Amino acid sequence: MENKLTKRKAVEKIVFSILGLLMLSSIAVLGVIIFFIFKRGLGVISWEFLTSMPKNGMTEGGILPAIVGSFYLVSGAILVATPLGVFAAIYMTEYAKKGKLIRIIRIGVNNLAGVPSVVFGLFGLSIFVKYLNFGVSILSGALTLAIVILPTIIRASEEALMSVPDEYRSSSLALGATKWQTIKNVVLPAALPGILTGCILGVGRVAGETAPIIFTAATFFSMRLPNSVFSEVMALPYNIYALVATGTFPQKQIPIAYGTAVVLLVLVLLINLVAIFMRIKFSKKNTN
Structure with missing residues (x-):
């Protein structure tokens, strides 16, 4: 019996050691990527780079239109997707009868979350740009991005609602x-x-996301900020792709692409930190 227990503990230590090494390897790879991008792009960052317009075919100047365009696209997407996703999760969790239909809907939502984003881009091109005649615009891009994140919001909201103890509901109804x-x-x-x-x-x-907005919202170069929801926009991810893949002056444009990548990484990191902070804050409030 003691030999079996000793053997089990040894196997457990080996497994945990392997998992720890895999975790450290993942962190190391991520750290190398971030270090490489920051090393290439940090020297480009300046106040003028963040607040000025691009010049001379994106070989000089800043990325203000790309920052503003990304803000508009993301804001529009979240304003559309959040109420749809939350209300869909409320219906499936609180109102719908548990059965085959709900299981099929959940499978569909999970499958939709795994669809490549370029497919959503083609859908947005067909429906929003062409059929509804919104054109290549902020509106088309925001609606397409809303569909991209809708499954994520539905599943996260549904899991959050299902984690609430039934005693809360019973007490309120009583x-x-x-x-x-x-x-x-x-x-x-x-x-x-x-x-x-x-x-x-x-x-x-x-x-x-780059693929959905290539077809629905993004333009490579613009000397002005968007003035309506039907305007084309520059966007940070597409700006990086365009500068690296289609730029005609790589010696000048690739450093700008790395600088744009640094800005995008910092923005995504800040968004994730806000998510962690808000979760901790509301968790403490609910506990108290």
């Missing part, structure tokens, strides 16, 4: 509250940390 009052005043506040985390992580994802 006090005379209606179903909707229970959801609004009891269930949603308790699930809010998970819902917010899913939404903000969705923002972090679409901030770096």
Whole structure:
């Protein structure tokens, strides 16, 4: 018996050691990538780079239109996707009868989350740009990105709602509250940390998407900021792709691409930090 226990502990130590090495390897690879990008791009960063317009075919100047364009696209996507995703999760969790139909819907949502983003871009091109005649614009790009993150928000919201103990619902209903009052005043506040985390992580994802906006929103070069939802925009991820893949002056444009990559990485990192901070804050509030 003792030999079996000793052998089991030894196997457990080996497995945990392997997992630890894999984790450290992943962190090391990530660190090398970040170091490489920052080393190449940090020297480009300046106040003028962040706040000025591009010049001479994106060989000089700054990336202000790309920053503003990314902000508009991401803001529009989250404004559309968040209410749709949260209300869909509320319906599936709180109202729909558990059965085959809900299981099929969940499988569909999970499969939709695994669809390559370029497919969403083609869908946005066909429906929003061509069929609805929105053209290549902020509106088309934001709606396409909203579809990209909708499955993520639905699943995160659904998991957050299902994690709320049933005792909360039962106690509220026993006090005379209606179903909707229970959801609004009891269930949603308790699930809010998970819902917010899913939404903000969705923002972090679409901030770096390139394929969907190539077909629906992005332009390589613009000397002005967008003035309506039907304007084409520059965007940080597409700006990086265009400078590296199609730039005609690589010696001048590739450093700008690395600088843009640094800005994009910092923005995504800040978004993830906001998600962590908000989750901790609301978790503490619910605990108290």
